Amino acid sequence: MPLGLIALAIGAFGIGLTEFVIMGLLPDVAADFAVSEAAAGWLISGYALSVVVGALGLTAATIRLPRKPVLVGLLVLFIVGNSLTAIASTYEVAMLGRVIAALCHGAFFGIGSVVAADMVPANKQAGAIAIMFTGLTAANVLGVPFGTLLGQHSGWRSTFWAISGIGVLALVGILALVPAIRHVAEGISLRQEIGAFTSLQVWLSLGVTILGYGGMFGAFTYIAYTLTEITGFNATTVPWLLMLFGVGLFAGNWIGGRMADKSIDRTLLFFISALLVVLVLFGFFAGNQVATVLALLFMGGFGFGTVPGLQSRIMQYAGNAPTLASGANIGAFNVGNALGAWAGGLGIAAGLGYTSPIWIGALITLVALLVIVLAMILAKKASVASPQLVAAG
Template identity: 90%
Template sequence: MPLGLIALAIGAFGIGLTEFVIMGLLPDVANDFAVSEAAAGWLISGYALSVVVGALGLTAATVRLPRKPVLVGLLVLFVVGNSLTALASTYEVAMIGRVIAALCHGAFFGIGSVVASDMVPANKKAGAIAIMFTGLTAANVLGVPFGTLLGQYSGWRSTFWAISGIGVLALIGILVLVPAIKHVAEGISLREELGAFKSLQVWLSLGLTILGYGGMFGAFTYIAYTLTEITGFNATTVPWLLMLFGVGLFVGNWIGGRMADKSIDRTLLFFIAALLVVLVVFGFVANNQIATIVALLLMGGFGFGTVPGLQSRIMQYAGNAPTLASGANIGAFNAGNALGAWAGGLGIAAGLGYTSPIWIGAVITFAALILVLVAMGLAKKAVTAPELVTAS
């Protein structure tokens, strides 16, 4: 395994920690800046919106530049943003720091996916992407609980200083361990990168990412309410149950990467179908604690098992100009998060109860299942059509 993948995973760990750890520190941040819970929540929402902007804007702006220096520059931006958040004397400055850090998020994962796949043979590309995304899963399993504890005991700013330190470590790792690979796409123009979006399969891949990821997050966003109000767990056990979900993410990401190296579409079909089954069963057994624990683990595993395949698929159909499409897919992951959270919230607001987000997540996942079958069918037709022409 190329050591450069470890450096990319460390960067992914820091970025994942930045996105998710503030959820556990939000009350402390709100008290420090004397703002409402809703205003403090914009430090999360503003970050997510900035991820989408950075995934498209920064990736497009740097598409003709060598990728290794771009990754270094993105990590510098990441460190500056988190340091500014840690130093912030006002809510507005903290928001600016969050936005700056978020801008590098989508571009780092988009460009990093291309770099990771370029470091390994063709039959190991999805596995390489999975190794980089292991940093993101580790951020959920280990980083968020320990980052929250650090913030509670030493002040929330200490967590963001620690994240800045992780960013510096990743920056050094990329400088030392990631080779300056000569990429064919470095000479490709922005127009050629945009040309990748002429492919119907690229758009289908984006739709798959939104629906495949949105289904899992439709159920997960409000899972704390399900666990306490429906299943009957004490609120103090929720963080440990979420760590179990994170273990599922970690295992699913690893297995999904290995499977996608053999067949991307069949892997996506398997994981999306399995996630649908888990969500439907979870909806029926959410009042049973043992069954809920198993469902959490499986939901994380099957939900995140799609990630290496989803990222590899869009790069495959983007051809020799995968960078912008890869970045757009990172934006699609965040759009899926937003879709799932919005749809699940609608169910609760309509008075359908705290299991409604699970059922809504299942509906979104069913849509993803239909879409992957359509995409597979069209891809098969595209392969067999030239053979029919030749035969005639």
């Protein structure tokens, strides 16, 4: 395994941590800046929106540049943003820091996916991408609980100083371990990168990403309410149950990457179908504690098991201009996150109860399943019509 993949995973760990850890620190941040928790929540929403902007804008702006220096620059941006949040004297400055840090998020994962794939043979590319995304899953399993604990005992700013330190470690690692690969997109113009979006399969892949991720987060965003109000767990057990969900993310990412190296589309079909089954069963048995524990584990596993395949699929159908499409797919994950949270919230607001986000998530996942089936059918027809076409699955 190329050591450069470890450096990319450390960067992914820091970025995942800065995105998610603030959820557990919102009361402290709100009290420090004397703002409502709703206003503090914009530090999460503002981050997510900025990820989408950065995924497209920064990726497009750096298309013609060598990828290793771009990754270094993105990590510098990440360090500056988190340091600014850590020293912020006002809510507005903290928000600015969050926006700056978020701008690097989508571009780092998009470009990093291409770099990770370039470091290994073609038949191991999905696995290489999965190794990078292992950092993101580790951020959920270990980083968020310990980052929250650090913030609660030493002040929320200490967590962001720690995140900045992780950014420095990743920066050094990339400088030392990631090779300056002569990338295949050399000579590719922005127009050619945009041209990747003329492929229907690229758009179908983006749709599966939004809907598949949206289905999982539709159920997960309000999971604390489900666990305490429906399942009957004590609130103090919720963080440990969420760690179990994170274990599922970790395992799903690892298994999904290896399966996708053999067949991308069949892997996606399997994981999305399994996620749908898990969500339906969870909806029926949310009142049972044992069933809920199992549902959390498998929801994380099957939900995140799609990630390496989704990222590999869009890069494959983008052909020789995969960078912007790869970044767009990272933005699509965040759009799915927002879609799931919004749709699940509608169910609760409509008085349908705290299991309604699970059923809404299942419905979104069903649509994702229909889209990947359609994409597979169209890909098969295209490969029959044009035998030289390289299909994804």
